[in-house]
Amino acid sequence: MKRWxxxxxxxxxxxxxxxxxxxxxxxxxxxxDVRGSSTEEFVTTAxxxxxxxxxxxxxxxxxxxxxxxxxxxxxxxxxGHRPPYKVLWGFxxxxxxxxxxxVAFGKLYFANNDGVFFAVDAKTGKLxxxxxxxxxxxxxxxxxxxxxxxxxxxxxxxRKQAQDGELIAFDADNGKIRWRKRLAPSESSPLVHRxxxxxxxxxxxxxxxxxxxxxxxxxxxxGGEVKGALAASGGRVFVGSYDHxxxxxxxxxxxxxxxxxxxxxxxxxGRFYSTPAIAYxxxxxxxxxxxxxxxGxxxxxxxxxxxxxxxxxxxxxxxxxxxxxGSYDGRFYAFDAATGDIRWRFKADGHISxxxxxxxxxxxxxxxxxxxxxxxxxxxxxxxxxxxxxYAAAVADRERVYQVGTGRVYGLAPR
Numbered sequence: 214m215k216r217w218x219x220x221x222x223x224x225x226x227x228x229x230x231x232x233x234x235x236x237x238x239x240x241x242x243x244x245x246d247v248r249g250s251s252t253e254e255f256v257t258t259a260x261x262x263x264x265x266x267x268x269x270x271x272x273x274x275x276x277x278x279x280x281x282x283x284x285x286x287x288x289x290x291x292x293g294h295r296p297p298y299k300v301l302w303g304f305x306x307x308x309x310x311x312x313x314x315x316v317a318f319g320k321l322y323f324a325n326n327d328g329v330f331f332a333v334d335a336k337t338g339k340l341x342x343x344x345x346x347x348x349x350x351x352x353x354x355x356x357x358x359x360x361x362x363x364x365x366x367x368x369x370x371x372r373k374q375a376q377d378g379e380l381i382a383f384d385a386d387n388g389k390i391r392w393r394k395r396l397a398p399s400e401s402s403p404l405v406h407r408x409x410x411x412x413x414x415x416x417x418x419x420x421x422x423x424x425x426x427x428x429x430x431x432x433x434x435x436g437g438e439v440k441g442a443l444a445a446s447g448g449r450v451f452v453g454s455y456d457h458x459x460x461x462x463x464x465x466x467x468x469x470x471x472x473x474x475x476x477x478x479x480x481x482x483g484r485f486y487s488t489p490a491i492a493y494x495x496x497x498x499x500x501x502x503x504x505x506x507x508x509g510x511x512x513x514x515x516x517x518x519x520x521x522x523x524x525x526x527x528x529x530x531x532x533x534x535x536x537x538x539g540s541y542d543g544r545f546y547a548f549d550a551a552t553g554d555i556r557w558r559f560k561a562d563g564h565i566s567x568x569x570x571x572x573x574x575x576x577x578x579x580x581x582x583x584x585x586x587x588x589x590x591x592x593x594x595x596x597x598x599x600x601x602x603x604y605a606a607a608v609a610d611r612e613r614v615y616q617v618g619t620g621r622v623y624g625l626a627p628r
Contacts, residue, residue, distance in 0.1 A: 256495075259492060261492035274318045274319070280568075284445040285445070285490065287530060289530065299626045301626050307620065308325040314622065325620070335624065336624075348366055349398075350364070352364050354403070376415075377398065396414045396416075396418075396420065404443040404450065433467045435460060459496065476518060478502060495508065495516060497529045519555065522543075534549065541565065543565065545559045547590070564580065572609060584602055586599075601618030
């Protein structure tokens, strides 16, 4: 009897082991990279290069209106600056500056992580006005008309269950508050599109407000924290969530059009901190599972996925059929926009968390080691290195380039 019990027990163990091995193999198969095609939802006429003026309606004086320059979030500059650069000034931000400024009306608008919002003269680097929100912040502002929109996180000493955030609309000239809205903590760089301001927050909500009055028009609930910004194309807005999903919403009504997810794998699925970029009829976005994904903008179908060595917090930039993103593995990647194939990779000097900018055939990014780089966007060859950078890549206007260091913003002039 004991013998049969032993044999039966071994059979159960072997069966369980076989099931576990099969499950592991199944999950590994699900997690494999997917190679894309240039014949499926790849609109070659939908080039991501921006055409100034970049805002609606055209507004003279707005040089860099929002995170990654345009509503598509493709991260392509219309200005033709190239190194070498001369440092004209450096503005001390007094604490970490994580996200790049908006540039308009001869000023740079940005905030440090302590929640002090600055308007700095673009020519001289001198302070014009500032506002202390007394809240942590981690986003870029957006300029539309003569208004600057910015989101803020919680107050440093707030109890976790009582934490709240804000969206504030400032007068661009003097910093007076036009309107403000209480949210959950938000690090979502505002998107202005067709007369509305879109943001997300840590409660998982997406909001659409009237740009002039702040009147709430609609909300949409995701299943996890919304940490990145929204992107827009036509009548749709796109946003990633910590519930492992990317959403396409009707920009006017907030109705869900589709929902797509990161690939299944062993362990936790990937989450979206990265802001999506829209180009070629596709949505490109990085995830915490170490992959960059391409989904069909109209369908939500997974078109390709390509793994890196670690998290991809970086929001992709897209230029001339290449998709650029940094990885926490310390490498910067260029992917084929149609197939996802890696065209080149550059080994940097540290983890890459921030998002790149493409300008005049060069792609700019920074590392957590404290260095900023510009690489030839076609080959990955290093062209420029600046010994202060951490998260944000360069932005620009017609006269200058602006590089964010660890706690300082620099005005640079092409030599």
